Amino acid sequence: MKFIDEAKIDVVAGRGGNGAASFRREKFVPKGGPDGGDGGRGGSVWAVADENINTLVEYRFVKRYQAKNGEKGHGSDRYGRGADDIELKMPVGTLIRDADTDQIIADLTYHGQRICLAKGGKGGLGNIHFKSSVNRAPRQATPGEEGEARTLFLELKVLADVGLLGMPNAGKSTLISAVSAARPKVADYPFTTLHPNLGVVRSDDNHSFVMADIPGLIEGAAEGAGLGHRFLKHLSRTGLLLHVVDIAPFDEAVNSAQEALALIEELRRYDETLHDKPRWLVLNKIDMLPEDEREAKVTQFLADIGWNYPAPDDSFEFDIVTPRVFKISALSRQGTQELMQTIQMYLDARHQQLAKQQPTETEITGESIVQSLIQPE
Secondary structure, eight states, X not given: OOOOOEEEEEEEOOOOOOOOOOBOOBTTBTTOOBOOOOOOOOOOEEEEEETTOOOOTHHHHOOEEEOOOOOOOBTTTBOOOOOOOEEEEEETTEEEEETXXXXXXXXXXXXXXXXXXXXXXXXXXXXXXXXOSSOSSOOOOOOOOOOOEEEEEEEEOOOOSEEEEESTTSXXXXXXXXXXXXXXXXXXXXXXXXXOEEEEEESSSSOEEEEEEOOOOOTTGGGTOSSGGGGGGGGTXXXXXXXXXXXXXXXXXXXXXXXXXXXXXXXXXXXXXXXXXXXXXXXXXXGGSOHHHHHHHHHHHHHHHTOOOOOOOTTSOOOSSSOOEEEOBTTTTBTHHHHHHHHHHHHHHHHHHHHHHSOOHHHHHHHHHHHHHHSOO
């Protein structure tokens, strides 16, 4: 199925039921007084994150979702029944914006998360609420409130740990198919990849991470050229970017260094935050170069793009700050295992660092105790 990552829908909450203006009519009970009940609440529209859904395809065909109105109030102190809510199941990673104001309403980041998209109207008040010592027979009742109505823009950003970035035919799809069970289309022409692909990489028996492959970028992507700009948003949630470069292009007129610099510039123009994410350099198709020319080719390429960081070796101490350079062949899988293991080390170290930055329950409790001690009575 084609990857559907955008949709526009209308959500309309139900109107509250009107309150009733009624009086008690019973034998042998003269002037029974007001007994009109309240109207029922209108149904609301909720978004629910579901990890078992991975596209927004359903919302491409059904554009309008409207909850039912609340029931009106009745006599004999009977309240109207509230309408049932509507739950719209959406993939984890869906960003919901108001189409009119562009305000972010919700960001569904975990399974089971519930967000109210449109609140149902309150039911109107019956005349039993207006009885007083000076108004024994109130004849007024209030109408139910209108439910909220919104036009929403749904945008799915895939949740992946690692994102692949590169020009068309750099070998991104070949790489993800070599290290995971993902089977994207692979061919020798540009824009073979037309939609994002996700693959689960098992670095060892107890560890794994998710890798995302998006269509290749070309110069001018920030202004809409090519296909990749539509899917750059999927890389915004990743913890690490792999810049895949074709180090041995078939066309001798192609300058790999210029293409790499152009892609980095497009990334910066598209989103500074995305540009500043940790990014490693992966020089692919190294097997296409003669062995005696590889080191000179790689050294010249790194000099042309101003990359002064060494390739990893046994003496290269691991950290999560220093960018890295890898030489691989996705087709023959040369160097891919070492790359995946290093990525796993990076993700584990990054996770530990983020965990240290979060205050523990003891720290939070201790801080609250200290604050309570210094507060004056």
